[in-house]
Amino acid sequence: MLALTILGNNSALPAFDRNPTAQVLQTLDESFLIDCGEGTQMQMTKYKIRRSKIGHIFISHLHGDHYFGLIGLLTSMSLLNRTQELHLHAPAELETIINLQLKVADTHLCYPLHFHALQEEGLIVDGKKIQVYCFKVLHRIACWGFLFRQKKNPRKLDAARAVTYEVPAAFYEKLQQGEDYVNKKGTIIPNEEVTTAASKPKSYAYCADTIYDEGLAEKVKEVDLLYHETTYLKDLHERAASRFHSTTIQAAEIAKKANVKKLLIGHFSSRYEILDEFLMEAVEVFENTELALEGVCYQL
Amino acid sequence: MLALTILGNNSALPAFDRNPTAQVLQTLDESFLIDCGEGTQMQMTKYKIRRSKIGHIFISHLHGDHYFGLIGLLTSMSLLNRTQELHLHAPAELETIINLQLKVADTHLCYPLHFHALQEEGLIVDGKKIQVYCFKVLHRIACWGFLFRQKKNPRKLDAARAVTYEVPAAFYEKLQQGEDYVNKKGTIIPNEEVTTAASKPKSYAYCADTIYDEGLAEKVKEVDLLYHETTYLKDLHERAASRFHSTTIQAAEIAKKANVKKLLIGHFSSRYEILDEFLMEAVEVFENTELALEGVCYQL
Numbered sequence: 001m002l003a004l005t006i007l008g009n010n011s012a013l014p015a016f017d018r019n020p021t022a023q024v025l026q027t028l029d030e031s032f033l034i035d036c037g038e039g040t041q042m043q044m045t046k047y048k049i050r051r052s053k054i055g056h057i058f059i060s061h062l063h064g065d066h067y068f069g070l071i072g073l074l075t076s077m078s079l080l081n082r083t084q085e086l087h088l089h090a091p092a093e094l095e096t097i098i099n100l101q102l103k104v105a106d107t108h109l110c111y112p113l114h115f116h117a118l119q120e121e122g123l124i125v126d127g128k129k130i131q132v133y134c135f136k137v138l139h140r141i142a143c144w145g146f147l148f149r150q151k152k153n154p155r156k157l158d159a160a161r162a163v164t165y166e167v168p169a170a171f172y173e174k175l176q177q178g179e180d181y182v183n184k185k186g187t188i189i190p191n192e193e194v195t196t197a198a199s200k201p202k203s204y205a206y207c208a209d210t211i212y213d214e215g216l217a218e219k220v221k222e223v224d225l226l227y228h229e230t231t232y233l234k235d236l237h238e239r240a241a242s243r244f245h246s247t248t249i250q251a252a253e254i255a256k257k258a259n260v261k262k263l264l265i266g267h268f269s270s271r272y273e274i275l276d277e278f279l280m281e282a283v284e285v286f287e288n289t290e291l292a293l294e295g296v297c298y299q300l
Numbered sequence: 301m302l303a304l305t306i307l308g309n310n311s312a313l314p315a316f317d318r319n320p321t322a323q324v325l326q327t328l329d330e331s332f333l334i335d336c337g338e339g340t341q342m343q344m345t346k347y348k349i350r351r352s353k354i355g356h357i358f359i360s361h362l363h364g365d366h367y368f369g370l371i372g373l374l375t376s377m378s379l380l381n382r383t384q385e386l387h388l389h390a391p392a393e394l395e396t397i398i399n400l401q402l403k404v405a406d407t408h409l410c411y412p413l414h415f416h417a418l419q420e421e422g423l424i425v426d427g428k429k430i431q432v433y434c435f436k437v438l439h440r441i442a443c444w445g446f447l448f449r450q451k452k453n454p455r456k457l458d459a460a461r462a463v464t465y466e467v468p469a470a471f472y473e474k475l476q477q478g479e480d481y482v483n484k485k486g487t488i489i490p491n492e493e494v495t496t497a498a499s500k501p502k503s504y505a506y507c508a509d510t511i512y513d514e515g516l517a518e519k520v521k522e523v524d525l526l527y528h529e530t531t532y533l534k535d536l537h538e539r540a541a542s543r544f545h546s547t548t549i550q551a552a553e554i555a556k557k558a559n560v561k562k563l564l565i566g567h568f569s570s571r572y573e574i575l576d577e578f579l580m581e582a583v584e585v586f587e588n589t590e591l592a593l594e595g596v597c598y599q600l
Contacts, residue, residue: 013379014342038372039339042314062404064375072338072368079313093404100400104362104393106441141406 001028002150002202002300004225006266007043009292011231011245012065014038015270019294020065023227024049025148025204027129033057034146034206040069041076047295051077052084056125056132059090060208061143067094071101074109082111089124089134091142092117118144135219137210140244145208147220150201155191162194202300205260209267211241212250217257224300226260227292229267234281248278252285266292301328302450302502302600304525306566307343309592311531311545312365314338315570319594320365323527324349325448325504326597327429333357333373334446334506340369341376347595351377352384356425356432359390360508361443367394371401374409382411389424389434391442392417418444435519437510440544445508447520450501455491462494502600505560509567511541512550517557524600526560527592529567534581548578552585566592 003026008019020037024044031053033040044051051073059067067090077086088094095115102108116124118134125132133147154176162172167181167189175181181189205220206227220226231245240247248265255263263286265278272278275291282289290298303326308319320337324344331353333340344351351373359367367390377386388394395415402408416424418434425432433447454476462472467481467489475481481489505520506527520526531545540547548565555563563586565578572578575591582589590598 013376014345019342038369039342042319042339045314062401063407064372064401064405068368068372069338072364075364076313091404093400097397097400097404100393100397101362101364104391104397104441105364107363141404 002026002148002204003297004204004227004264004300005047005049005297006292006294007040007047007049008035008037009266009268009294010065011229011267011269012063013270016273018268018270019043020068021267022069023206023292024054026053027150029053029129030055030127032130032132032148035060035066035208036068036070036073037065038068038072041073043294044073051080052082055085056087056089058132058134058144058146058206059088059094060137060145060206061139061141062091062093063141063209066208070094071098074098074113075102075105075107078107078109078111085112085114087114087116087125089116089118089132091144092119137208137216138213138244139209139211143208143210145210145216145219146206147223148204148206150203152201153198155195155198158194158196165189165194167194204300207254209244210246211244212237212246212253214254214257217254220254220258220260222259222261224261225264225298226255226258226262227264227266228254230265230278230282231267231269233272233277248281249285252282252289255286255289261288263289264292264298265289302326302448302504303597304504304527304564304600305347305349305597306592306594307340307347307349308335308337309566309568309594310365311529311567311569312363313570316573318568318570319343320368321567322369323506323592324354326353327450329353329429330355330427332430332432332448335360335366335508336368336370336373337365338368338372341373343594344373351380352382355385356387356389358432358434358444358446358506359388359394360437360445360506361439361441362391362393363441363509366508370394371398374398374413375402375405375407378407378409378411385412385414387414387416387425389416389418389432391444392419437508437516438513438544439509439511443508443510445510445516445519446506447523448504448506450503452501453498455495455498458494458496465489465494467494504600507554509544510546511544512537512546512553514554514557517554520554520558520560522559522561524561525564525598526555526558526562527564527566528554530565530578530582531567531569533572533577548581549585552582552589555586555589561588563589564592564598565589 007022010018022040203223228251307322310318322340503523528551
């Protein structure tokens with residue numbers, strides 16, 4: 001299971017009840033928080049996101065609409081007596097800001113916070129079931145995208161058949177890894193007899209804030225779900241470029257070039273109250289597009 | 301006119317849809333923002349508080365639930381192309397934090413922000429119609445209360461009578477200041493003939509976060525409205541003291557000792573979902589007490 005919940009989908013200014021950027025990618029075991037605009041902790045409460053499941057937080061860049069809610073979340077986690085480790089992956093300067101804010105408040109977090117400065121493209125988290133990579137995107141200040149790849153899933157055990165073939169339970173994990181079983185008589189039980197294929201590992205790419213950049217397509221190639229910002233509709237492509245943002249059809253072009261399965265668009269400018277046109281414009285270029293709507297959980 | 305709108309009434313953790321501390325004191329001409337917890341800018345939108353009318357912001361202390369929403373508000377004001385000056389009165393370290401956050405975002409505010417470090421008790425704003433004083437309160441870190449005093453109001457002109465007595469319009473301002481008028485024949489028109497008494501200047505005291513401190517009563521003596529925190533109900537007075545907070549009856553005791561007209565209690569701990577008991581306990585000691593409820597505008 002891999003699912004993405006949108007907690008905020010607006011660009012710089014909160015407007016029309018839309019909040020600044022924050023997303024949670026959830027597996028059965030753990031959650032990853034991606035960006036953390038002001039109000040994220042309240043949005044987490046509203047949409048029943050369990051803070052205790054979050055082991056890693058990723059901050060794309062240091063424009064306020066992507067991180068002003070972080071310090072509140074970190075201190076609230078401490079007030080809630082969190083004990084487990086938290087890993088924060090972010091531009092280096094954020095560590096200075098957080099430490100300063102804790103210092104002036106004479107506050108010490110009651111859980112271990114490990115800060116990992118984003119410096120080079122590549123693997124930044126090698127988890128049990130998920131790997132996370134960071135990659136550079138082109139914005140007005142240093143900015144990072146994140147690519148989440150599920151590891152190869154174990155094959156699904158057909159327990160009834162395994163019993164029939166008298167495979168000992170101790171061997172089940174090896175079956176799930178694809179091994180054949182050889183019984184006491186020396187007979188080979190082919191793996192396919194007692195397991196079925198694993199579900200394909202899924203992938204999610206978050207491109208943060210970025211100007212239209214064809215080079216991005218290679219970095220997010222063939223992911224199952226691509227989030228690409230669309231701050232503006234297509235007619236404002238000049239404004240988008242001057243502010244290092246993208247338009248609807250630019251996002252859709254990247255999705256097409258990258259041959260992704262599905263495109264999610266967000267980071268809408270507060271100049272737009274109604275979002276319908278965003279979708280209408282994007283689907284003309286890339287059909288399988290959806291709007292990133294707050295509170296909605298997108299299954300991968 | 302003097303009115304106080306509550307934007308947030310909860311202590312450290314946002315809970316039960318209650319937000320961290322923020323209040324707006326409004327006159328006909330201008331608004332004063334007092335503390336600015338996370339989400340204040342969204343609360344301002346929700347409760348139709350016009351940002352452009354805010355000329356002064358006061359931050360009592362640097363615990364996050366009193367200022368984490370400030371940087372978002374400041375940058376949003378800039379995105380909304382504010383041009384008029386903004387005065388920020390706060391503990392000195394806040395300037396360093398704000399400047400750092402603007403620097404890493406490569407952001408420059410498009411309006412003049414004047415930072416005034418709180419250092420000594422006394423007058424900090426001498427406005428046209430309001431004077432603001434700061435005073436120290438006893439909390440875990442340096443913390444300030446704020447006292448707002450309306451200046452003497454002008455007497456009310458009875459325009460019809462002024463015309464009857466042939467007072468020239470150019471003299472009206474002097475009438476409002478209490479002067480008698482002497483007409484061309486040398487006859488004295490007593491001020492009381494053409495004006496009525498001004499409404500009494502009102503006063504509001506905000507005590508921020510504080511342990512029970514009898515000394516506070518002298519500082520907020522006889523104000524029309526006193527805001528005093530009540531993080532806990534009376535049974536938790538030991539916990540309150542250990543955390544430099546107050547209980548319901550402690551707040552009410554201060555109101556009584558200070559002989560204020562009305563007491564407003566807030567900064568409720570997130571351990572309480574229902575607030576009724578706060579009021580029940582406080583009114584036993586000081587009858588004219590109200591709960592500080594979000595979105596409610598309290599007329600002075």
